Amino acid sequence: MKKxxxxxxxxxxxxxxxMWYFMLPPLNLHSPLFxxxxxxxxxxxxxxxxxxxxxxxxxxxxxLKGNKLKITNNFSVRLFSIIGITICxxxxxNFINSPIFMSSKYATRISVDETHSFTExxxxxDFSKTPLLDKDSSQKLGDRIMGQxxxxxxxxxxxxxxxxxxxxxxxxxVTPIEYAGxxxxxxxxxxGIKGYIKVDSVNGSSELVTIKHGMKYMPSAYFFExxxxxxxxxxxxxxxxxxNFEIDNDGNPYWIVPTVKYAGIGLRKEIDxxxxxxxxxxxxxxxxxxxxxxxxxHVYPSELIIEQMNDWGEFGGGFxxxxxxxxxxxxxxxxxxxxxxxxxxYLYTGITSVSTDESNxxxxxxxxxxxxxxxxxxxxxxxxxxxxxxxxxxxxxxxISSFPLLINLNGKPTYxxxxxxxxxxxxxxxxxxxxxxxxxxxxxxxxxxxxxxxxYLGESISTHDETKIEPKNITVNSITSAVIDGNTYYYITxxxxxxxxxxxxxxxxLLPFLxxxxxxxxxxxxxxxxxxxxxxxx
Numbered sequence: 001m002k003k004x005x006x007x008x009x010x011x012x013x014x015x016x017x018x019m020w021y022f023m024l025p026p027l028n029l030h031s032p033l034f035x036x037x038x039x040x041x042x043x044x045x046x047x048x049x050x051x052x053x054x055x056x057x058x059x060x061x062x063x064l065k066g067n068k069l070k071i072t073n074n075f076s077v078r079l080f081s082i083i084g085i086t087i088c089x090x091x092x093x094n095f096i097n098s099p100i101f102m103s104s105k106y107a108t109r110i111s112v113d114e115t116h117s118f119t120e121x122x123x124x125x126d127f128s129k130t131p132l133l134d135k136d137s138s139q140k141l142g143d144r145i146m147g148q149x150x151x152x153x154x155x156x157x158x159x160x161x162x163x164x165x166x167x168x169x170x171x172x173x174v175t176p177i178e179y180a181g182x183x184x185x186x187x188x189x190x191x192g193i194k195g196y197i198k199v200d201s202v203n204g205s206s207e208l209v210t211i212k213h214g215m216k217y218m219p220s221a222y223f224f225e226x227x228x229x230x231x232x233x234x235x236x237x238x239x240x241x242x243x244n245f246e247i248d249n250d251g252n253p254y255w256i257v258p259t260v261k262y263a264g265i266g267l268r269k270e271i272d273x274x275x276x277x278x279x280x281x282x283x284x285x286x287x288x289x290x291x292x293x294x295x296x297x298h299v300y301p302s303e304l305i306i307e308q309m310n311d312w313g314e315f316g317g318g319f320x321x322x323x324x325x326x327x328x329x330x331x332x333x334x335x336x337x338x339x340x341x342x343x344x345x346y347l348y349t350g351i352t353s354v355s356t357d358e359s360n361x362x363x364x365x366x367x368x369x370x371x372x373x374x375x376x377x378x379x380x381x382x383x384x385x386x387x388x389x390x391x392x393x394x395x396x397x398x399x400i401s402s403f404p405l406l407i408n409l410n411g412k413p414t415y416x417x418x419x420x421x422x423x424x425x426x427x428x429x430x431x432x433x434x435x436x437x438x439x440x441x442x443x444x445x446x447x448x449x450x451x452x453x454x455x456y457l458g459e460s461i462s463t464h465d466e467t468k469i470e471p472k473n474i475t476v477n478s479i480t481s482a483v484i485d486g487n488t489y490y491y492i493t494x495x496x497x498x499x500x501x502x503x504x505x506x507x508x509x510l511l512p513f514l515x516x517x518x519x520x521x522x523x524x525x526x527x528x529x530x531x532x533x534x535x536x537x538x
Contacts, residue, residue: 031266039087046076049079050077053075105263106268123341125408131405134418136420137418141199149208166297171202173199176218178220179221180220192215193214194211217277218279231284238275242257244258249295259271271304273292274289294343297368299368299369302347306332306336331352335403337404345368348406351363359382386437390432402419415433415437427445428443458487469523479518501530502532511535521535
């Protein structure tokens, strides 16, 4: 072997190691990244040895003599041919595994249960356990907490992960703190990162949680403490999805990294387990799906659930139907949110027709730990139409709606949204009827979420202390009723011709039976027409 060839091989091996160090491809034939890496190395090898071959040949004399055999038999040419054949084979494999031939397998990637009832499955909303803060609002609170920790803020920054989890029956978002660059890494990596941010999604309380031993294996770490590099060294053949940051029931941090399997090369992605890695010690364990601990909330990526649901809706009638007839072809709406039920986190998104109108046919709930998915038929407003309706009521304020939460309010599916100002602060709450997005109610957030719900349901809302309102005895002079937005109100005058109104929900067993001369005791708010907040017979 010539000296130049030896130098070339060493150079190629060095290049291959550098490429591996930064790309971190799995040694797995189903991984697209593996083939990108192999083909890249093959091309570089062919180019290097091609240049070496040309150095040995008098190109001018070769052309003058018409000697082309040396080029066609050259190692580089053969290697380029192998690369070309490999690419063609890979394309053929993926063509065979495409929806054109495998539409039924794409349609059945996810099992969807359509037999359940929303009101039976979803408990009536408990506002003490309803996550009113979205990810953007949580980020602002987390950044504010970090800004108050002066000894931390110059060395670290807050990750934008903010994973929503169920933590000991509390709905919280957690996110790690990361090294703020290479120099900060060198200054702090011996001790690691000794904290993470936790934000309560219900009441907005946030804290910087400190831990005794620092986290060393992080996405922002360098060299062999980098999370991706650590995982690749420990599991060289495993294909990984994006890592999620979670905490167990004792508040200990972990990285939850789903493992992936493909059909063909990067097709029909599926999750077949997860690796749970302790960022403090670097210890990790690979779990099959059925073995994953129950405290883990995020195994299936939300984007994968959406992708599989779209395949279910698109290819259920076959590939041809998905393009031409499009009978019963549906897809998910843009955007999604989360519900927390029974110690698990569920993804929620709407299902709409492929014609992309402004209405939903129903919606799904999918368990992000088990992928158990249920489809509820409930024709109604598409989420962005509901958001636009709520923003329209306060358009002069310029508030922006969060993506809706789906709740069971008074036995009906209802959208709940937060309306935020330009600073990201929640200013109002909005309720929109899923089946009729024209029924919209907004209320000031300072009055509380339950006051907004009462207003939506047509119940009397009072921010006054009833114990401080003096009762008054009146005799009814006249009484009439009216139905407004499906709610019954009674309008009363007394013997002094003072005017009152009351919702039937104040006392539905008394108000319908009042007539002229009825004697009652009331508590009412001041006003030209006084609102009765309490009424009893006397």
